[in-house]
Amino acid sequence: MRHLVTLTLLCAALSPGVSAQGGSANPIVGMGYLYPPVNVAPGQLITVFVAGNVQGDITAAVTGRPAPVLSVQPPSGCPSATLCSSVTAITLQIPYEIEPDCFPLCLVMEQAQLVVTANGVASPPIELAPVADRVHILTACDTVLSNGSGSAPSGGLPCAPLVTHADGSLVTSASPARGGEVLVVYAVGLGLTNPLVRTGQAAVTAAPTNETFSLDFDFRPNALANQPVVLCSCPASAPNCPLPCPVLPQPLYAGLTPGFVGLYQINFIVPPPPVGTQPCSGTVQSNLTVSVGGQNSFDGAGICVAPSE
Amino acid sequence: MLVILCAAFLPHAFCQDASVNTIAAAGYLYPAPVMVAPGQVITVFIEGNLQGDITATVRQVSDHPAPVLGVTPAPNCIIAPSTPCSSTTAVTIQIPYEIAPTCFVCATPASFYTQLFISVNGAAGALFDLTPLTDRVHILTACDTLAPNGSGLAPYNGLPCPPLVTHADGSLVSAGSPAKGGEVVVAYAVGLGATTPAVRTGQAAATATPASQTFSLDFNFRPNALATQPMPPMFEPGVLPTSLYTPLYSGLTPGFVGLYQVNFIVPTPPSGVEPCSGTIQSNLTVSVGGQYSFDGAGICVAPPE
Numbered sequence: 001m002r003h004l005v006t007l008t009l010l011c012a013a014l015s016p017g018v019s020a021q022g023g024s025a026n027p028i029v030g031m032g033y034l035y036p037p038v039n040v041a042p043g044q045l046i047t048v049f050v051a052g053n054v055q056g057d058i059t060a061a062v063t064g065r066p067a068p069v070l071s072v073q074p075p076s077g078c079p080s081a082t083l084c085s086s087v088t089a090i091t092l093q094i095p096y097e098i099e100p101d102c103f104p105l106c107l108v109m110e111q112a113q114l115v116v117t118a119n120g121v122a123s124p125p126i127e128l129a130p131v132a133d134r135v136h137i138l139t140a141c142d143t144v145l146s147n148g149s150g151s152a153p154s155g156g157l158p159c160a161p162l163v164t165h166a167d168g169s170l171v172t173s174a175s176p177a178r179g180g181e182v183l184v185v186y187a188v189g190l191g192l193t194n195p196l197v198r199t200g201q202a203a204v205t206a207a208p209t210n211e212t213f214s215l216d217f218d219f220r221p222n223a224l225a226n227q228p229v230v231l232c233s234c235p236a237s238a239p240n241c242p243l244p245c246p247v248l249p250q251p252l253y254a255g256l257t258p259g260f261v262g263l264y265q266i267n268f269i270v271p272p273p274p275v276g277t278q279p280c281s282g283t284v285q286s287n288l289t290v291s292v293g294g295q296n297s298f299d300g301a302g303i304c305v306a307p308s309e
Numbered sequence: 310m311l312v313i314l315c316a317a318f319l320p321h322a323f324c325q326d327a328s329v330n331t332i333a334a335a336g337y338l339y340p341a342p343v344m345v346a347p348g349q350v351i352t353v354f355i356e357g358n359l360q361g362d363i364t365a366t367v368r369q370v371s372d373h374p375a376p377v378l379g380v381t382p383a384p385n386c387i388i389a390p391s392t393p394c395s396s397t398t399a400v401t402i403q404i405p406y407e408i409a410p411t412c413f414v415c416a417t418p419a420s421f422y423t424q425l426f427i428s429v430n431g432a433a434g435a436l437f438d439l440t441p442l443t444d445r446v447h448i449l450t451a452c453d454t455l456a457p458n459g460s461g462l463a464p465y466n467g468l469p470c471p472p473l474v475t476h477a478d479g480s481l482v483s484a485g486s487p488a489k490g491g492e493v494v495v496a497y498a499v500g501l502g503a504t505t506p507a508v509r510t511g512q513a514a515a516t517a518t519p520a521s522q523t524f525s526l527d528f529n530f531r532p533n534a535l536a537t538q539p540m541p542p543m544f545e546p547g548v549l550p551t552s553l554y555t556p557l558y559s560g561l562t563p564g565f566v567g568l569y570q571v572n573f574i575v576p577t578p579p580s581g582v583e584p585c586s587g588t589i590q591s592n593l594t595v596s597v598g599g600q601y602s603f604d605g606a607g608i609c610v611a612p613p614e
Contacts, residue, residue: 028427028437029333029397030340030354033453035461038335049340051331051356087333087340116332126332131465142337150339154413154442156602157538218531222538224605227468229532229588283540297467300535 038127039296041134041191042096043199045070045262047089047143047150048116054088056119062128063112065095068200070261073143073150090116091144093262095199096192100130133211133294134189137301138162144188157222157285161301162186173280176304177288179272182252185290185301190264193256200261208255214248215268216291216300219277221284225300228293251292266292273305280304331356342438344602346445346502348510349404350378350567352454352461353427353437354397358382361430365402367439369423373405376511378566381454381461399454399461400427403567405510406503410443413601444522444599445500448571448606449473455499468533468590472606473497484585487609488593490577493557496595496606501569504561514561520569524559527596527605528576532589536605539598556597571597578610585609 029051040046048060053075060067073089098112113125141159143150153159163171164184171177193207214228228248253267268290278284286302333356334340345351353365365375381399412419424436452470454461464470474482474496482488503521508514525539539554558572573595582592591607 028341028353028425028435029331029356031343031345031351031425031437032354033352033447033450033455033459033461034463035354035397035399035454039463039465040335046335047337048335049333051333089339114332114335123332126335129465135467136337139337143339144337148337150337151342152338152344154344154411154440154601155538156446156598156604218534220529220537221540223529224535224537226531226535227466227533293467296465299467 039129039131039134040094040098041131041189041296042094042098042100043191043193043197043262044094044134044136044189045091045144046094046188047073047091048114050088050090050116050118050123052088054090054116054118058090059117060090060092060114061117062095062098062114065097066199067092067095067114068261071146089143089150093199094128094130096196097199098128098130100132100191131296133191133213133296135187135213135292135294135297135299136189137185137187137292137299157302158224161303163290163301163303171303173285173304176280176306177270178306179270179308181270182267183270183290183303185266185268185292186257187264187266187292187299188262189297190254190294197256202261203256203258205258206253206255207258208253209264211294213251213254213266213292213294215251215266216289216293216298217249217271218289218291218300219274219287219305220289221278221287222302223286223289223300224302225289225291225298227298228291254292270305273308275308277305277307279307342440344440344442344445345404346442346500346602347404347406347408347410348502348504348508348567349445349447349500350401350455351404351499353400353402353425355400355427355434356397359398359400359427359429362428363400364428365400365425366428366433367405367408367423367425368436369408369421369441373407374510375402375405375425376566377402401455403510404439404441406507407510408441410441410502442502442601444502444524444602446498446524446597446599446602446604447500448496448498448597448604450606469535469607472608474595474606474608482608484590484609487585487611488575489611490575490613492575493572494575494608496571496573496597497562498569498571498597498604499567500602501559501571501599508561511566513566514563516563517558517560518563519558519560522599524556524571525598526554526556526571526573527594527598527603529594529596529605530578530582530592530610531594532583532592533607534591534594534605535607536594536596536603538603539596559597575610578613580613582610582612584612 071091112128116123139159142148192210216226216228251266257263257265288305291300379401423439427434450470453459501520504518527539562568562570593610596605
């Protein structure tokens, strides 16, 4: 509701006359406390925000390898009145062929460069740090979705994640998941698959990820992600092990979704909620945070589960 | 630590022209509007390298100067230093306390069209949209552009950098110096909004100045957890005494512009908490939440003996 109010207010702000400011010098490209992140995984779908109203023949490349452009959102689709005059949102796929660095297993940090070319004019490159995985669980606001607003809610929680029941309907507070049910999380950035899929092409059949991903379940209300962590001191097979390594919860399937470019899904079983779990209602926007973690990254989805009866 | 924080605000500048088709950012949400609180210290990333007289202004009905606290030149390209990189200049400013925050929960929701622009040598740049809120909590980390020697770069494992949380003597809480149950520790932050009494924009508080808003806490002993939005104590009855959900003090740190601190008592860790070591970078995530925002700090606590 608060988000809807935000969008309404932003729409009201789009009237001409309030955004006029001479010149496009010194454009602000972001605010915060860190430089824009540049970690990407092979095959990752991501939106690049390019200064200016970029039109015409648009291509992208990562260190000389073509990065297919999947969509171009002109400035008129931007939710921000003044930024609309200066930013084009270009969704592309990072080539599967880039070489992820081996951090933290080794100290070699590979670098790559992304260039966007419009009508033959190349942008200055930005440097990327390829990693094996850069998990991002899709939300309803994301720009890589055709109807995503690209605007964050004001409460600090992420937008509603794209987590569905087996029939494809969204898991929501009105349609919560149940313990033992199989759900599907949609994501990008899970990296290479076996078999390999060519950059820019959709998987024809299920293509599992090369990497094994782990899960974490947190029934605290409105929690962000937890990095799935192995709490142990030695393998379970080791004799006299004081704290044997447990097996972290694993997905039933983690891999590409057939028919889509760069879209992954993680299928998993919802664990039974502990006694006392609060139902989603009012300020409790989620009562189970499912986190998906790989070698280099993790992300979480706050969903609603029906408390145990 | 506080002395080092001061050193992070030394201004300097550099020069290079901006280019066409410049990639501003990459991700899944537009870079604007950005939510900010009155008095928030924040870094503005501007295309190209800037030099000269740099000023910032927040426009909301009328123009309000936003003091520039520091300027960091654009970083050089790493992979090909001779190649002109798409780059940004980092300008740290303070959002004026005088701006009115948007009120979503008022009987008559109010919004104030708010924009920021940067001027260089008197030439105003393009406008950038802001959404002013009463609070936009950000607990400072060692990587932040505001922090001493902060790289401005995120770690590769997806976890935040070590947060600026200290013992009462000012030393950092770390794996080698974990907090203990019952101890009072201090989390440094920005974005806690208006204070009582009010402090003038660009000026440091002379004495302790509490935040006008009441903030809540959440404690999560799961390893490597990100933040949890603090809930009213009624949602976790009997887990902790209610008083532990409220900071001992949340307000400005005397002597610094826009720097807040949140003092709180570390609850006693439950039995079975693993100490920080190896893959466990934190075993207690302390979250601070206000009306419109929350943030968390993953710290290390000593397990109960």
